[in-house]
Amino acid sequence: MKQNSVGIKDIAKHAGVSTGPVDKVLNNRGGVSEATKKKILKAIEELGYTPNILASRLKSAKTYNIAVLFPKGSDDNPFWYEHEKGFNDSMKELESFGFNIHLHLFHQNYEESFVSQTNMILQKNYDGVFMVPVYKNETLRFTEYLEKKGVPVVLFDTQLSDLMRIPFIGQNAKDSGYLAADLMNKCLPNEESILIASITERHDNYAHFDLREQGFKDFFKNSTSRLLEYKSIDQKDEVIKEQLSEFLKIHPNIKGVFVTNGIHKIAPLFSNIDNHILIGYDLIDKNIAYLKEGYIDFLISQRPYTQAHSGIRLFYDLLIKKSPIKNTNNYLPIDIVMKSNIDYYTDFVEK
Numbered sequence: 239m240k241q242n243s244v245g246i247k248d249i250a251k252h253a254g255v256s257t258g259p260v261d262k263v264l265n266n267r268g269g270v271s272e273a274t275k276k277k278i279l280k281a282i283e284e285l286g287y288t289p290n291i292l293a294s295r296l297k298s299a300k301t302y303n304i305a306v307l308f309p310k311g312s313d314d315n316p317f318w319y320e321h322e323k324g325f326n327d328s329m330k331e332l333e334s335f336g337f338n339i340h341l342h343l344f345h346q347n348y349e350e351s352f353v354s355q356t357n358m359i360l361q362k363n364y365d366g367v368f369m370v371p372v373y374k375n376e377t378l379r380f381t382e383y384l385e386k387k388g389v390p391v392v393l394f395d396t397q398l399s400d401l402m403r404i405p406f407i408g409q410n411a412k413d414s415g416y417l418a419a420d421l422m423n424k425c426l427p428n429e430e431s432i433l434i435a436s437i438t439e440r441h442d443n444y445a446h447f448d449l450r451e452q453g454f455k456d457f458f459k460n461s462t463s464r465l466l467e468y469k470s471i472d473q474k475d476e477v478i479k480e481q482l483s484e485f486l487k488i489h490p491n492i493k494g495v496f497v498t499n500g501i502h503k504i505a506p507l508f509s510n511i512d513n514h515i516l517i518g519y520d521l522i523d524k525n526i527a528y529l530k531e532g533y534i535d536f537l538i539s540q541r542p543y544t545q546a547h548s549g550i551r552l553f554y555d556l557l558i559k560k561s562p563i564k565n566t567n568n569y570l571p572i573d574i575v576m577k578s579n580i581d582y583y584t585d586f587v588e589k
Contacts, residue, residue, distance in 0.1 A: 244287045253281035262388075264560045269388070279564060301336040302557045304550065305359045307369035308395070309346035316522050317542060321395075324546025332550070335558055339550060340364070347439045349373050356380045366390040366553045371398050374445070392552055392563070394545045396446050407549045407568040409540045411446035414572050415453025415498070418517050421536060421574065422494045423457065425515045430493040431464045435482070437500035439472050450498045450519075466492065475503050482507060501525060505533040521575060521583060529577055539573040539583060 246264070250257045255277060259270045263278045270278070281287075311319035322341070329339045342359055344351040352373050359367060360383065367384055371377035371393050378400060384391050393406045422432060434451055458465055468485055470478045482504055486492060494515045497504065501518025505528040508516055517536045518525065528534045552568070555561040575583050 244285045248285060249278060249281045249287060252285055253277040263562050279562065282562070301338060302365045302553075303338045303340060303362070304366045304368060304553050305340050305342055305362065305364040306546075306550075307342045307344070307352075307355055307359065307367065309370060309372065310343040315346070317520055317540075320542035321546040324543040325550065328547055328550040332554055335554070337554060337558065344372075346372055349376065352376060364389060365557055366392070368392050368394060368549050368553065370395045371401065372396070374398060374400070377401070390553070390556060390563075392549055394549050395540070395542075397567075398445055402566065405552065405563045405566050405568065407552065408545050408570060409446075409572060410567075410569045411449035412453035412456075413569075414519075414538055415450035415455075415496075416457050417453075417572055417574070418450070418496050418536075418538060419454040419457030422496060422515055422517060423461070423463070425535075426463070426494050429462045429464070431466060431489060431491045432458070432494040432496065433466045433468060433485075433489070433492045434496050434498070435468045435470075435504065436498045437470045437478060437503055447498045454496055454498075478503055479507060501534060501537075502528065508533050521580075526580060529575070529580055532577065535576065537575045539575050541570050541573065544570055 246257050246260050250260045253260070255274055259274050260278055262270050263275055306325055308321055309315075309318050311317065311322065325339055325341060342355040344355045353376055356376065367389060369377075369391065377398065381391050381401060381404060391404050393401065393404055395408045397406045397408065397411070426432070434454060436447060436451060438447060455465065466489055468482060470481065486507070493513060495508070495517070497516070497518035499519065501516070502522065502524040505516065505525070508514055509531075516534050517538070518534060519538050519540065521537060521539050525534060525537055529537055548568070552563055556563055573583070
């Protein structure tokens with residue numbers, strides 16, 4: 239059967255189902271059992287179904303509107319600026335297809351800001367929602383309502399165990415922590431003391447910080463290395479530096495430091511300390527500078543630009559190409575960046 243002759247009825251017949259479930263799967267609207275969904279996806283693959291995008295656009299002048307819900311970038315946390323660049327580039331690339339992206343930014347440390355934006359989204363008739371699930375309970379309420387309305391949802395940056403059924407694009411946080419531990423283990427002799435530092439704001443509520451820590455600990459579960467912990471929640475930078483400086487005096491044998499978040503806040507403390515390995519996350523300007531100066535040894539990139547750009551492509555494939563999102567877990571590569579290869583990663587910080 240030729241690709242351009244395959245339609246919803248052909249897929250339904252091949253899968254042994256009615257056309258209703260096929261339409262739902264093609265538009266990722268939910269309400270289809272996992273068994274039926276597998277039959278339909280198998281039929282799509284076997285029939286080589288490829289939607290005729292040009293014909294669809296000629297038949298319909300429909301525009302598609304996607305809401306993107308994510309935190310505002312700031313001088314203290316510029317990580318989110320890279321996502322914004324990815325979204326802006328996607329807008330330029332897809333506007334000719336009647337594809338519109340609407341950014342809903344919230345203050346990541348204020349739950350009311352998050353709730354305000356979700357309420358604003360619910361007042362609109364969006365064709366899809368792409369979001370960072372910062373506040374768990376509010377996210378569960380929000381996504382449940384969207385699913386009931388048949389609005390496709392995709393999560394990015396943070397994956398929640400309660401929402402594993404919803405497609406996600408980003409890094410596997412637990413595996414990234416495990417990788418960091420493997421890297422640390424290769425750099426240090428056995429039985430060395432290693433510090434796990436977690437620096438968060440009171441309202442961060444980011445599940446992936448804990449998953450990074452869990453992955454790191456899992457690697458050393460049967461190791462003779464000694465793992466120590468320092469946690470800071472909603473404290474000023476000066477206080478963090480004072481506390482950590484005192485911690486290092488009490489534990490002078492620490493040779494490795496793994497920072498689950500906010501490594502730029504403590505990297506300068508290690509400028510005059512020799513023979514240590516410092517590993518953290520994200521290619522923000524401060525981290526890159528500390529990497530080049532030798533304070534930080536390794537950075538793990540989360541590819542924020544790619545999260546944004548590739549995530550929007552999932553909605554393009556779903557709504558324009560009528561190609562269902564097959565993978566729930568769309569994990570991105572876990573990049574290890576160091577001083578000797580940082581110049582090859584400028585695309586991820588300057589796009």
